[in-house]
Amino acid sequence: MGEALQGLKRTIMCGEVRESNIGESITVMGWVQRKRNLGGLEFVDLRDRTGILQVVFGDEINSEAFNKAGAVRPEYCIAVTGEVVKREAPNNNIPTGMVELKAKYIKILSESETPPIYIKENLDAAENIRLKYRYLDLRRPDMQNIFKIRHRATKAVRDYLDNNGFLEVETPILTKSTPEGARDYLVPSRNYPGMFYALPQSPQLFKQLLMVSGFDKYFQIAKCFRDEDLRANRQPEFTQIDLEMSFVEADDVMALNEGLIAHVFKEVLGVEVKLPIKRMTFKEGMEKYGSDKPDLRFGMEITDLTEVVKFAEFKVFADAIANNGSVRALNLKGGASMGRKDIDRLGEFVKTFKAKGLAWIQLKENEVKSPIAKFLKEDELKNIINTMNAEDGDLILIVADKNSVVFQSLGQLRLELAKKFDLIKDKNEFNFTWITEFPLFEYDEEEGRYFAAHHPFTMPMDEDIEFLTSEPGRVRAKAYDLVLNGEELGGGSIRIHDTKLQEKMFEALGFTTESAWEKFGFLLEAFKFGPPPHGGLAFGLDRMIMFLAGTDNIKDVITFPKNQNAFCYLTEAPNVVDEKQLTELGIATVKNEK
Known part of the structure; x- marks a missing residue:
C-alpha cells in the first residue's frame, strides 16, 4: 500500500545534489x-527527471529505514530523507557521482509491478510495446531529455518572436472544411444534424x-490535423510554429525566420547558424540534386548530358530527348569498384521511381566498360566522360526519361549512394538552404487540370x-x-491581397465564382475591407x-504518438462509441468488410 506525503516536502531534485550539499x-x-544489497547495506539508485542519486540504507544508519528499504523494488515511487555525504567510491559517469544520501527515513509512496519494458536509455523494444506503455517509455532519461529540448526550443521561439513584436494568438480548432490538399478530419455537429466541422490542416485562413x-x-x-496515408515521420496530428506578417515582402519574412532559427539552435544546442542562409531556386535544386529539399552535406551533383548525346543513335537517349x-547522370567517385550485381541493384532501385533503367559507364584500370558503349560513337563516349569530369576508378550512372522521372530517380539514387558509401562525413553538420521560386501550380495528369502547389492564396511572381x-x-x-539536411524544415509565401488577382487565381484553378465563394467566402468577404500586403x-x-534532439523518428518527439496506421496503442483509439452518441448526432455507420 502507498503512503501519503502527510506534509513531507521535497527539498531538492535528485540530479541537483552536489558536493556543496555535503552535511x-x-x-x-x-x-x-535499481537496488543492490551488500549485507548490512542497501544501495538504491533513485531517479527523477533531473538524474540519479545514490541512496544508502544501513542498519547502523537507521534500522527502521533499512528494514523498510528491504521491501523496495525497481520503479517503486519513494521519498527519502537523510544526510548528504561524500562517496567512498565516486562515479564519474553521473553528475551526482561524488556524493550519496545516507537515508534516515523512507516513505513508500506507491508500489510498482514489474514493468513490461526496461526503464533505461537506448531501449531496444518493439514499437507497439513502447507506445502501449508510453507513460513508462517516457520515464526513460533519453526520452525525458528530448522533451526538455522541446521545452527549451518552444521557449526560445516564443522569446525571439516576442522580442520582435509578435503577438501569440490562438485560432479555432473547430472550423469549416476547405480544400487544402489533404483530407480533413471531420467532427459531426449535434446542433446542426448532417453538418460537420473540420479540424484545421493549418491556421492558414485565420492567420490571413x-x-x-x-x-x-x-x-x-498550432496543432494541425491531416487525415492522410502516413509515410515515415508523418503523424495525423502535428505541431506548427505558425506566423504571419503584414507590410512585408519575401526577403523580410525570410530574414526574420533566419534569425529565429539561429536563435533556437544557439539557445538549445549552442550551435552558430551562419547568416544569411544561402538560397537556391527550385529549378536549380531539381537540376543539380533532383530535389526541392536537397541534402547539401555532400556533392555529387546531377549533370545534364542532353546536349552531349542529342545526336546519338542510342534509342533510349533519342526517345527521351524526342x-x-x-x-x-551522376558521377560516383571511386564507384568503379562496384561489381555488376551491385550496379544491377541500383538499376532496380531507380525503377521504383518509374525510371525504365539505369545506363552506366565504368572507368576501371584505364579501361571503359559499359553495356551502352556499342550504341555510342567513340567521340560521344569520350564527351560523356569529359562532361562528367570522370577519372579512372569512377562510375557514371545515367537515366534518360521525361524530366520528372529523371529528377526523382537520380535524386533518390544520389541519397541512396550517400548512405551506401558513407559520403556524409560530418553527421553533426547542419546545412541550411532556402529554396525559392517554386512553381505556383502542379499539373495532375489523372484529373487533367492544374492544382495550387501550395494553396490558392499564394502570390505569383510579378513578372509571371x-x-x-x-x-x-x-x-x-x-x-x-x-x-x-535534405528535409523541409518550414515553408511559406507572400499571399495575394488583391481581389482581382485572387479571382484570376481561382479561374486558373478551375473554380467558378460561386464555388470559390462557397469554399472561401469568409476570407473573400474580409478582403473587401482593405487587406494589407502580407506573408x-x-x-x-x-x-x-x-x-535538435538527434533522432530520426518523429514518434520520439511527440508525447503520445500514433503508429503508422494512425492507431493509438495506449488508448486504443480510434474505437467504437456508444450507440446513443451516434443517435444524438444523427449518424448511422456502415460496416466495412475490410
Missing part, C-alpha cells in the same frame, strides 16, 4: 532505478484574417502574372522553403525537434 539534511522523491484585423505580426504554436525529356490563365505551368510563386511561414516543430 545537509535533504528530502528527495522519485523512482527506484488576423492580418486583415490589423494584428500585423501573429504567431502560434519526348521533351532529358539525359542526366500575365501567364496566370494562358500558361499556368510557367508561373512561379513568391514561395520559399527552409531546408535542412508568412510555418515550421514543423516536431521535425525541428528531431534535428
